[in-house]
Amino acid sequence: MDNRPSRHRHVRIRSSRCEPPDQRRLPLREIGGALVRIGLLTEGGYPYVSGDARLWCDRLVRGLGQHEFDIYALSRSERQEDEGWVPLPSQVSRVRTAPLWTAEDDGVGYGRRARRRFAECYGELAAVLCAGPSEEPSALEADRFGSALYGLAELARDEGGLVGALRSEAAVRALEHACRAPGVARTAREARVPDLLAVAAHLERALRPLSLDWYEDDGLGSVDLCHAASGGPAALPGLLARHFSDVPLLVTEYGVRLRTHYLSATEASPSVRSLLAAFHGRLAAEIYGRAALVTPGNTHARRWQERCGADRDKIRTVYPGMDAARFAEVGESPESADPDTLVWVGRIEPTKDLISLLHALAEIRKEEPKTRLRIIGAPAGPEGTAYLGHCKALAAQLFPDEADGLHAVGDNPVSFGEIGGPEVPALADAYASGAVTVLSSVVEGFPISLVEAMFCGRATVSTDVGAVVEAIGGTGLVVPPRNPRALAEACVTLLRDPERRARLGAAARARALELFTVEQNITAFHGIYLEIVSRHPVRRVVLDTTGEPLPFAVPAEAHMPGRWTDSGPRVVARGGPGWAAGPPVRANTPLPATEGAR
Structure with a gap:
C-alpha cells in the first residue's frame, strides 16, 4: 500500500507532512512511555523504498520502540518519491519530506536591506571557499564559515527562502569578486565564467535545506535530539535546529560524505574541484564541531572525521547492525x-x-x-x-x-x-x-x-x-x-x-x-541517546495558574515513565520528550512534592 502523504505548498521549498491521526502529540506516558523524541534526518534513504541506509534506519526505529521518532527526509529523485515509503512502525509520529533534486523559484522578492544581507553573507561564504581546502581549518576560518552559513539561514527564515537569491546574478558576481580578491588560492583565481556558474549552481543545490520550513517550534524545535543518518545535506537541518532551538545533534556516518564527494568530482575543472572541496570540507568541519557526538561505522571513517576536525572525545564507533x-x-x-x-x-x-x-x-x-x-x-x-x-x-x-x-x-x-x-x-x-x-x-x-x-x-x-x-x-x-x-x-x-x-x-x-548484529547496534544507540539527553537541559516552559513560568518544574526523572509523570502541571515544549510545541498551557494542579523538599 502506498502510504505517502498528499503534498501541499509551504512558504519555502515544497515539502510534505504526514501525521497519522491516531498518534496525537500526547504526553509520552500515553503513547507507551517513550524516553526520547528523536528527529531522524535522512537524505536519499529512509522512509523511501529505495535509497541509502534504508535498512539500517528501519531496524533502528523498529528496535527502539520505547522512543518516539519524527522523520525528516530529503529525497534524491522524483522516481524515489513515486516508489513510496516502507511500512512505518507505530513509534513514528510524523514524517516530513522535501526534494533535494529540485526547487521551484520561491518568488520571494528581497528588499534593499535583505539584498544587502544576502550579499554580505554569501560574499563571506565565497571568500572562505576561495582560501582553498584545508585539512586542518583554523578557528577563524571555521567562525567565518559558520557565521556566513547561519546568516544565510536566518535570512531564509526572515524572508521566506533563498532559492531565488542563490540563483541570482548577484550570487555569481559575489563569487567572482571573491575569486579575484588578493591572496586567494591559485585555483580560485584561475576560475572562469563557466566554472563560477557551475560552483554557484552546486552551492544552490547544497544549500536548499536552508530554505525549508522545518525549524520552527512545531518542527525540529520540538525534538529532544536530531540524529542525522549521514553527513552532508542530511546533517544540515540538524545544524540549523541546533542554531535556532539549541537541539543537540548526533551524526552517524557509515560512509564519509566528504570522501564520497572527492571520489565523484574527478571530471570537473581544477577550479571547480578546489572550490567545492573547500565548501564540503568546511561544512563537514562545522557539522563535526557542532555535533554533540559523532558515530562512525568503523575506524577508517573515524580517521577521516578526525582529519576534518572532529574531536576524538566526541567520537563513538558503532558498527553497522546486520540481520544474522x-x-x-x-x-x-x-x-x-x-x-x-x-x-x-x-x-x-x-x-x-x-x-x-x-x-x-x-x-x-x-x-x-x-x-x-x-x-x-x-x-x-x-x-x-x-x-x-x-x-x-x-x-x-x-x-x-x-x-x-x-x-x-x-x-x-x-x-x-x-x-x-x-x-x-x-x-x-x-x-x-x-x-x-x-x-x-x-x-x-x-x-x-x-x-x-x-x-x-x-x-x-x-x-x-x-x-x-x-x-x-x-x-x-x-x-x-x-x-x-x-x-x-x-x-x-x-x-x-x-x-x-x-x-x-x-x-x-x-x-x-x-x-x-542488529542487537548490538540498537543497544549502542539507545545508550547514546540517553547520554546526549542527560547532558542537555529539557527545553520546556511550565506555567502556573497565573500564567507565570515555573523554573525547575521538569526534573530529570521526567524522562522516565512512572508515577511522578502521572500528575502535575501541563508542559509546553519548545522541545523535550512527550510534548509538542504549541501555545502555553496553564497548570491546573500544583507541582508534586519531591524527596528532600519536605
Missing part, C-alpha cells in the same frame, strides 16, 4: 559448500576491480584446474552495465575453450548471475555456493559483503582497502589491491587446505555475531 538470522542456516552448515568454487558478491562497478579477479582466476587454474568463480550481483547504473559487459568479454578471452557456456554454471569457470533468480533465490544462497568468498575492491568503505560472508561461516580473501582489516580481524587472508598474483596465491592457499578454511570460517562467524 537470514544467514544462520548457511552458517551452521559450512561443509555443504562446493570446495572448488570461489564466490564474489556485490554491486558490479569499476571500483570492485573484477578485472584483477578474473586475471587472478587464470593464475589459480594453473595450480588448481577445477576452480570455478561465481560473480553474483547487479550492475550499478549505466557505468556498471558497461563494466559488466567488459568483464564478460574478458572472461571469454581468458577462457576461450569454454566461452560458449559463459552464463551457465559448469560450462565455464566463470559464471555471472543475480540474486533472485532460480539459481540464487536469496542472498544467503550466494555465499552457500562456494567455499571461499573473495573481495577484490580498490575502494571500499565498510565491507558489507565481507561481513555477510562471515555470518555464513566462510573463509575470505580480500584486498586491504577501507575497513576490511578492521572487519575481519584475523579471520581471513588480506592482500594488496590491484595485485592479481597475490590474490591468486591467497585463494590457492585456502583451496588446498580445507581444515584452515573451516577454522577461519568458524572464527569469522563468531566475530560477526559478537560485533555486527
